[in-house]
Amino acid sequence: MRTGAKIATGVIGAAIVGAAGLGAYNLVDAVAEGTSGAHSEAAPVRTGPLTPEETEKAASDFLAAWAAGNTQKAGGLTDNAEAATAALTGYREDAHVEKVAFKQGTADGAKVPFSVTAEVSYAKQRSTWTYASSLTVVRGRSSGRPLVGWQAGVVHPRLAAGQTLKTDTTGTPKVTVVDREGKELTAADHPSLAFVLPELAKRFGEKAGGERGVEVRAVGGAVAPGAAAEPLHVVSQGKPGTLRTTLSAAVQRAAEAAVSRHDDASVVAVKPSTGEILAVANAKKTEFNAALSGQTAPGSTMKVVTSALLLEQGKASPGKPLPCPKNATYGMTFHNVEQSENPRATFAQDFAASCNTAFISLAGQLADDALAAEARDVFGLGLDWKAGIPTFDGRVPTDGGAGKAAAMIGQGRVQMSPLAMASVAATVRNGSFRQPYLVDPALDGRTLARAPRALSPAAARDLRSMMRLTATSGTGAKAMSGLGGDIGAKTGSAEVDNQTAPNGWFTAYRDDVAAAAVVPRGGHGGDSAGPVVAAVLRAG
Structure with missing residues (x-):
């Protein structure tokens, strides 16, 4: 007994040495045969074409192991065990195939077709997936065994080299x-x-x-x-x-039609009592939404904010005389865009005629940060609005000297979007700021921006009377003609460096609708942007 054991051990050792490089199949054969006698030798490597029986069995064994979820065994029945095992494991884990069954077809030489019925389970969703595939049986180069020739297409015929399957959600819900x-x-x-x-x-x-x-x-x-x-x-x-959304299809149609009359124009309409955005339209149909995110000088429409500051600080009142000279100097010389010179003008008449020099004459009576504070604290400008999509909510930087004077008439470093200027008019009409929004904040828990304080009742009353004067007999009268109800307007012409004509601006309200528009290179705001805003107000 001991002698036999020693002989058997010696045969196994010889078999291991002799079988180096022949593969596990031959090694097992050698060990098995070695136990029958000391004179056994390793089985020869099988060569030659595969028999139909070998092809059918190799395919059947592989598919059975795959169906049973034994990916390691199935991988071992291929000529690339590592790649096959990884792919079949991914089929279960990444493609989320919970169960799979196969129906093996009749082999055509070494190629074996098969149909697949896979049960895919992802979160709460389940589905049965059926498709056809095939595999090719090859003889192992070192072992001679019938093996599945591994390629990604065995898993699914449309997989290219290096590809795998993945089940996942689509990008966004419909x-x-x-x-x-x-x-x-x-x-x-x-x-x-x-x-x-x-x-x-x-x-x-x-x-x-x-x-x-x-x-x-x-x-x-x-x-x-x-x-x-x-x-x-x-x-x-x-x-x-x-x-x-807060949009109105009727107002949106009117806005689209109004801007289409220009090569470049943008308009926004909002509801003063709530801040709801009613319409957003641009003549240029690009990904950049100038109506909501444009950043340009608003020109004299900014005088609405400046007037609120002057009224609240007692520097001016509607009936108080405030001459409108041809030029005014504060750090630099300013002139009027409008034909508004009037030595006997009142503050209300300066506003309605859009006199730059009258406003510049008061620059020395204001602190350098006063206009920026008024814009932020009363009109909500620059308070990081959360409208539902990206917007630009205005910028009024603190400035001194000529920069402060320029800001008072909407030039210099002041930047606004039509949305911001529509909100300015809406704040005057409502008496307090309501942050514009396109989607109800309750849907996603957004916190809307809140201005620290409302416009003083006296200033609100005076501003509304001045904007009404502008809409009925001032620079906005032509555009606002025929509009009834509670109306108010302000025109603007913003000069831009290296531009032959200024940008035309117009902001106005009618009852509970406020709107603002800009027409780049449009010239006088009452003539270019005014009709755009008026068309939107009529629809609202």
Whole structure:
């Protein structure tokens, strides 16, 4: 017995040495044969074409191990165990295939077709996925065993080298965006919203009740540009949500039509009592939304804010005389854009005629930071508005000397968007600032900006009377003609370096609708931007 044991051990050792490089299959054969006698030798490596029986069995064993979830065993039945095991493990874990079954077809030489029935489970979504694939059986180069020739296409025929399957949610839920009355808003009907609607869907899709779809896709590998288009399988189409905005389809249509009469123009309408944005339109249909995010000098429309400051500080009052000379100097010489010179003018008449020099004459009576404080604390400008999509909420920097004087008439370093100037008019009409927004903050828990204080009642009353004077007999009268109700307006012409004509601005309100527009290089604001705003106010 001891002698036999020693002989057997010696044979195993010889077999291990002799089988080096022949593969595990031959090693096992050698060990098995070595136990039968001291004169056994390692089995010869099988060569030659595969028999039909070898092909059928190799395919059957591989598919059975894969179906049983034994990825290590299945991988070992291929000619690249490491890659196959990783891919089959990923099939279960990354593609989320909970269960898989196969139906093996009739071999065509070494190629064996098979059909796949996979049960995909991702979160709450489940789906049965059926498709056809195939494998090719090869003879192992060192072992001679029938093995599955491994390639990514065994898992799915559309997988390229280096690719794997991944089941995941789609980018964003589908969302139907509607206006304040529940009417669907589309880019086809409202071209200015072409980039706004996708942004809203991206930000609020899930909060609006939408559910993302679930898809199986090919990932990784060297994929040609644009090749990763269609999913291999759709587990769930997702559920569309409905996102209600503050927009008004009727006002939006009017805004689109109004800006379309210019090569470049932008307009925004808001509801003074709430801050709800009613319309956003741009003549240029680009991804940059100038109506909401533009940053340009507002010209004399800024005199609404400046007048609020002068009224609240007692530096001026509507009926108080304030001459309008041809030129005024404060750090530099300023002139009038309008034909507004009037040595007997009152402050209200200066406002209605848009006299620059009258305002400049009061610059020395104001602290350098006074205008910036008024803009922030009363009109909410620069308070980081959270409207639902990105906006520019104005900038009025503290300045001294000529810079302070220029800021008083909306020049220098003052920057505004049409949205910001529509809000300025809305604040006058309402008496206090209401942050503009496009989507109800209750949907996502946003905190709207709040101005520290309201406009003083006396200043609000005086400003409304001055804006009404502008709308009925001042520089805004032509544009506002025919509009009834509680109306008020302010024109602006902002001079820009190296520009032959100034930008035309206009901000106004009618009852509970306020709007502002800018027409770059439009010249006089009453003639260019005024009709745009008036058209929007009529629709509101």
